[in-house]
Amino acid sequence: MISRLARRATAITPLPGWLLVGVAYALSLAITKFRFRQWGPDARYYLAWAYRYSGLSERESSRRTYEFLSQYSWFRDFCAPNGCLPADPADGAAGLFHGFAGGLVAPRVLYPLLSMPFVRLFGPQGMLVIPLLSYTACLLLVMVLASRLIGPRWAVLAGFLVIVPVSVSRWATYAYTEALTMALCMACVVVLPLARRATRRDLVLFGVFLFLFAFTRQFHPVVVAGVGLVWLGTAITRRSLRNEWLPFVGVAVGTSLLAGFIQSFMTQSYSITEWFLRESGAGTWSGVPAAVPRVIWSIVKADGWTISVDYPLVLLLIVSGVALLYRLRSPLVQLTLGLYLGTLLLNVLNTEPSNFRYYAMVVPMLALVAAAFVAELMTGKRPLGFETDPRPGGAAVEPEPDEAPGEAPGEDVETVGALRTRVEGPARPPQREPVRGQPG
Secondary structure (H helix, E strand, O other), X not given: OHHHHXXXXXXXXXXXXXXXXXXXXXXXHHHHHHHOOOOOOOHHHHHHHHHHHOOOOHHHHHXXXXXXXXXXXXXXXXXXXXXXXOOOHHHXXXXXXXXXXXXXXXXXXXXXXXXXXXXXXXXXXXXXXXXXXXXHHHHHHHHHHHHHHOOOOHHHHHHHHHHOOHHHHHHHOOOOOHHHHHHXXXXXXXXXXXXXXXXXXXXXXXXXXXXXXXXXXXXXXXHHHHHHHHHHHHHHHHOOOOOOOHHHHHHHHHHHHHHHHHHXXXXXXXXXXXXXXXXXXXXXXXXXXXXXXXXXXXXXXXXXXXXXXXXXXXXXXXXXXXXXXXXXXXHHHHHHHHHHHHXXXXXXXXXXXXXXXXXXXXXXXXXXXXXXXXXXXXXXXXXXXXXXXXXXXXXXXXXXXXOOOOOOOOOOOOOHHHHHHHHHOOOOOOOOOOOOOOOX
């Protein structure tokens, strides 16, 4: 089993590449750990729900949550003007589990549910385990996809581009949902028909990953937007609405509707449009045209400052931005652009700057686009990631291929004997070598 894993790992990228990425990843985690805190104000909701899923009452969950976070001065300062810290920590249960917060956080069941056993083992610090595992999974998925779309050696560059931006590693190690959404988003992307033939199993996996995404954070519509934009771009290019992306659009829309239907029974409804009308100052729909530019400008100013002090992130945005314009007809670029525009729309509807937190989910895709663009500039060859249609006639969703024992799906396996016959010609009958002292 270990040898099989080693072979698969070296097929993705050579061993020295894994070592380089591993060292850079460990260093990035260490710097982030000592430079930034891993907790934010919204962590109180996830920690409280993790306690609740472990079997504690709402009052006890609230008490433990507020007693833990109150030891941090930044949390007390945050709660001072907002009034979120009750005189009795147990009295804060209503604000954590019901009302507006309950309607917003309760559907995000996956992160606190997965964190629950670690919280029971390690206390509140157990909330940091799932983000770390998810960030690691995201990095591995980026390198797997980069190896397929660009090449094994360029997977190292894609991995570096995910690790180096401080704004990404910071939020990916937070006790928030960002790391888990990054991993699930990349899991959705890996099974898409990007330079590969998709099977029915890929459709099922895509639906499962997107369903889990919907119960992690209400950002799953951005995946629908990304897949929808690729389908539309491919339909315009080929002048046909039926292509390999159409089944994934159907699964994406159906999964989102199913998740929304289930979530409507979990807690009171949460309307992001009502939130926008209230928080943006629009008041009514007639005030939206005047409110949108104001909201966008406030987001650009705040997030622009966050980006400007993160030089690796600035470089990544510049290179990937040029690549997005240069290879606009590529499915990889269209998918990335759809994810970004969908995130921007949700950010505007939320009305509040995110310190680039919302966009952390898109950075792995930007890293892939930037690495593919650099590879094209360095080698002079267009990577599969930038091919508009790498397979003649498209790559439609096909039924599962029948696999012979020992064969990997989708691979053409040639025996050693067949290969030798093709190279050296038919085998000759063995000639007996003359023995010394006997006639030849």
